[in-house]
Amino acid sequence: MFKRLALGDESALDQIVKKYWHELLTRVFRILRNRYWAEEVLMDVFLELWKQRLKVGFMKYPHTWLHKVANNKAVDRFRKEFAHLSDSLEEVVETVNEQSPEEEMDSKEMKNIMASAIDQLPPAEKKVYVLRTVEGWPVKEIAAALGRSTNTIRNELANSRKSIQKIISNYLHLLLF
Structure with missing residues (x-):
């Protein structure tokens, strides 16, 4: 043929x-x-x-x-x-429950902190984190789409979560002390 x-x-x-x-x-x-x-x-x-x-x-x-x-x-x-996905980062931390004005203020602040933490990730980790947490893609499909091994994707996910946790922890530490 x-x-x-x-x-x-x-x-x-x-x-x-x-x-x-x-x-x-x-x-x-x-x-x-x-x-x-x-x-x-x-x-x-x-x-x-x-x-x-x-x-x-x-x-x-x-x-x-x-x-x-x-x-x-x-x-x-x-x-x-994917370039358009970064516009939807706010969806990561969107709240569904009705809240009091104080809770709403805290929620908005937490959204901002979370969005800021995600934005501070290295580009490769940010892509992987958004695809996994926002889009709900399985690790294998992320690996295939990005041309990386599943172990690399898992490592990048773990690193991104640690980085986000550290950023949020530092911010809360500053607030409390």
């Missing part, structure tokens, strides 16, 4: 899309967790395949190229969309 594609056979592209669509969609969806984005990424992948058909058509393992391009494009899309 890929050799026919290299020769410009559009029906070969249709066959490749039919053969790999579901497999790649599953892979990309695991990273993005959004079907619409995943489908957009796949359209880009197959467009790239058509553009690179001469190169890809004569590769020994062209399906590996497809998987790599799909993964890279999904991670790029993830990074693009």
Whole structure:
């Protein structure tokens, strides 16, 4: 199929899309967790395949190229969309219960402290912390999306929690003494 594609056979592209669509969609969806984005990424992948058909058509393992391009494009899309997540940091500490004016004041102050603590994290730890606590992503999916090992993600989560705890502890110490 890929050799026919290299020769410009559009029906070969249709066959490749039919053969790999579901497999790649599953892979990309695991990273993005959004079907619409995943489908957009796949359209880009197959467009790239058509553009690179001469190169890809004569590769020994062209399906590996497809998987790599799909993964890279999904991670790029993830990074693009992640830039908007930092705007929603206030959701991390949002309170649902009705509160007295004093409690509301304390809650707002705690939100500000928490948001400030999160903002002080190194960028890598901040990404991991927000994805895990705000978005609720499993560690394995964060690792796949960021191209890191699950142990690295767990370490970054632990470090970010320690850092946040230390920042909050220092702030409360200043308040009390």
